[in-house]
Amino acid sequence: MNQSEEEILRLLENVFDPEIPVLNIVEMGIVRSVNIVQNEYRIEITPTYSGCPAMHTIEKDILDLLNSHGIKNVKIKRIYSPAWTTDCFSESTKTKLKEYGIAPPVINIKEEFLKINRTCPFCDSDKTKTISEFGSTSCKSLHYCDDCRQPFEYFKCI
Ligand SMILES: [Zn+2]
Numbered sequence: 001m002n003q004s005e006e007e008i009l010r011l012l013e014n015v016f017d018p019e020i021p022v023l024n025i026v027e028m029g030i031v032r033s034v035n036i037v038q039n040e041y042r043i044e045i046t047p048t049y050s051g052c053p054a055m056h057t058i059e060k061d062i063l064d065l066l067n068s069h070g071i072k073n074v075k076i077k078r079i080y081s082p083a084w085t086t087d088c089f090s091e092s093t094k095t096k097l098k099e100y101g102i103a104p105p106v107i108n109i110k111e112e113f114l115k116i117n118r119t120c121p122f123c124d125s126d127k128t129k130t131i132s133e134f135g136s137t138s139c140k141s142l143h144y145c146d147d148c149r150q151p152f153e154y155f156k157c158i
Contacts, residue, residue, distance in 0.1 A: 001041075003071060005034045008041055015065055017048075018057045019137050020155075022100045025058055027093050032079055041066070041074045046084040048139065086155065097121075102140065103154040118154045120145035128152075 003011075012031055013024045025031050025045070032044040043062065047055045059076050066074050086105035089097075094104035103121045117126045118141075125147035135142040140153040 001036050001039065003041075003069075005036060005041075008034045008043070008066070008071070011065060011069060012043075012062065015058065015061045018054045018061075019139065020097065020100065020102065022096050023093060025062075027090070029084060029089070030058065039073060041071065043074065043076050044079050045076060046079055048084050054137075097155060101152060103143070103152060105155050118143045118152075120148060120150070121152050122150055123148040 009026060009031070012034070013026045015025045017023050017025060017028055017030070020028075028048065030045050030048060032046050033042075034044075035042045045055070045058065045062075055078065062076060063074060066072075089105065097104040098121045101121055103118050117128050118130070119126055120128050120143075123145065125145055127146040128143045129146065130141060131144050131151065132142040134140070135153040140155055142151060143154055144151050
């Protein structure tokens with residue numbers, strides 16, 4: 001094996017979430033582990049959302065990237081337990097989401113239900129309303145800010 005597990009992990013930071021192109025799959029917590037087992041790189045990934053069609057794209061992107069570096073013996077396994085949660089997002093990841101124009105998930109699921117108005121990622125106003133519980137993907141909901149008069153998406157807490 002020419003590359004170490006850490007080197008593979010670093011390469012995987014070049015694979016971005018198809019829904020949120022500013023976040024890579026390592027910082028999103030999609031990549032759970034990289035292990036060398038019997039001359040094979042075994043990569044475990046966790047779907048961010050059970051219905052997200054992005055996983056196919058992500059698996060293909062991982063294989064394409066590693067193949068382009070001459071790494072062929074790769075096996076990707078999806079693991080569902082423990083389930084992925086937005087609690088995995090670090091503060092810097094949330095900042096990137098906000099800068100991208102998507103309101104990052106609030107701290108935990110309990111707050112998610114208590115908080116009615118999403119905070120606008122552009123002007124930080126709470127005077128917003130929900131347009132649709134489902135935005136461009138089922139992971140996101142769609143909102144409108146009454147202050148800066150812009151629609152925005154909220155990344156749902158799961
Ligand atoms: Zn606003």
